[in-house]
Amino acid sequence: KVVESGGGSVQAGGSLTLSCQVSGDTYGAHSMGWFRQAPGKEREGVAGIRWDASTLYAESVKGRFTIAKDSATNTLSLQMNSLKPEDTATYYCAYGPASHLISRLLSSSAYTYWGQGTQVTVSP
Numbered sequence: 001k002v003v004e005s006g007g008g009s010v011q012a013g014g015s016l017t018l019s020c021q022v023s024g025d026t027y028g029a030h031s032m033g034w035f036r037q038a039p040g041k042e043r044e045g046v047a048g049i050r051w052d053a054s055t056l057y058a059e060s061v062k063g064r065f066t067i068a069k070d071s072a073t074n075t076l077s078l079q080m081n082s083l084k085p086e087d088t089a090t091y092y093c094a095y096g097p098a099s100h101l102i103s104r105l106l107s108s109s110a111y112t113y114w115g116q117g118t119q120v121t122v123s124p
Contacts, residue, residue, distance in 0.1 A: 001022070001023045001024045001113075002020060002021070002022050002093050002094070002095050002113045002114060002115040003020065003021050003023075003093075003115055003116070004018060004019065004020050004091065004092065004093045004115040004116070004117065004118040005018070005019050005020075005021075005118060006018040006019045006118060007091060007118030007119045007120045008119075008120070008121070009121040009122075009123065010083055010120075010121070010122055010123070011122070011123050011124075012083060012084055012085055012122055012123065012124055013082060013083065014083050014122070015079070015080060015081045015082075015083065016080045016083065016120060017077060017078065017079050017080065018034065018077065018078040018080070018091055018093075018118060018120070019075060019076070019077050020032070020034075020075065020076040020077070020078075020093030020095075020115060021073075021074065021075050022074040022075070022076070022093075022095050022113070023074065026074055026095075027095075027096070027097050027098065029051040029097070029098035030051055030095060030096065030097060030098055031048060031049070031050050031051065031095075031096050031097070031098060031099040031104075031105055031110060031111070032048065032049055032067075032069055032076045032093070032094065032095050032096075033045060033046075033047065033048035033049070033067075033093075033094045033105055033106065033110075033111060034046040034047050034048070034067060034076075034078045034091055034092070034093060034094070035091070035092045035094060035108060036087075036089035036090065036091045036092065036120075037089055037090050037092070037117075038086075038088060038089040038090075041089075043092070043108060044058065044106075045058055045105070045106025045107065045108065046058050046061055046065065046078070046091070046106075047061065047065055047066075047067040047078060047105075047106075048067070048099075048105025048106055048110075049067050049068070049069050049076070049105070050098065050099055050102065050105065051071070051098050053069075054102050054105075055067055055105075056102050056103070056105040056106055058106060060086075061080075061087075064080065064081050064082045064083075065078060065079065065080050065081070066078070066079040066081075067079075074095075076093055076095075078091070080120070083120075083122045084122060085122050085123065085124050086122075087120060087122050088120060088121050088122050089119075089120060090117040090118065090119050090120075091117065091118050091119075091120050092114055092115055092116075092117045093114070093115040094108070094111035094113065094114050094115075095111060095112065095113045095114075096110055096111035096112040096113065097112065
């Protein structure tokens, strides 16, 4: 089970932190990621992190967002700074088996379990 929290509304330039808790059956070595989907657009990978703490960010969020995980508690966070109106979307947490290719961290097909999503709205 994957459950996100921490979404909300903020003005441009503000910050939000998303959290994700994974419970139930888990993988020893795993990958976790954040995806988002805006109305009328396809779901896109935002940031991913591997069991060895390797990370990958979408170019659109690089330098503004930070992904972090606590393997002991199977929790994932996404610190989002300098938010822009174009960051408005439903954000999803994803969990899956270890990815040997870092490039796959932003691919939805690399993940098995998904949360229900949390809304992030950034106003101008």
